[in-house]
Amino acid sequence: MSRIVFWVLLAAAIYLAIVFARSRRISGEKKKISRKSDPRAPVAMIECPQCGTHFPEDEAVLGDGVAYCSERCRKAARAGKHA
Ligand SMILES: [Zn+2]
Structure with a gap:
């Protein structure tokens, strides 16, 4: 048993x-x-004020307190302002 x-x-x-x-x-x-x-x-997505592209926040290029998608857009925005 x-x-x-x-x-x-x-x-x-x-x-x-x-x-x-x-x-x-x-x-x-x-x-x-x-x-x-x-x-x-996931990182927050921001819309670039220059070209309208959505890009991750941590890739933002800051210029005058505005976040752009790239150095190119930042320069273009500055050129646009001064022109
Ligand atoms: Zn852009």
Whole structure:
């Protein structure tokens, strides 16, 4: 009788180990995915006042307190103002 109890406990232990390992793997994958598709992570997009192109905020070229998409647009805007 004690043999059956031993095997049942062994089977239960193996089953729990598999379930535990699986749940850990799934939660690890979820963390990776959520880190990639985090809605707060993407950089804000700004519209260039010179050419109208949308570009990421961290690539902005600042000129006179205005964010342009490139050095070219900043120069063009300045030239436009002075002309
Ligand atoms: Zn531009």
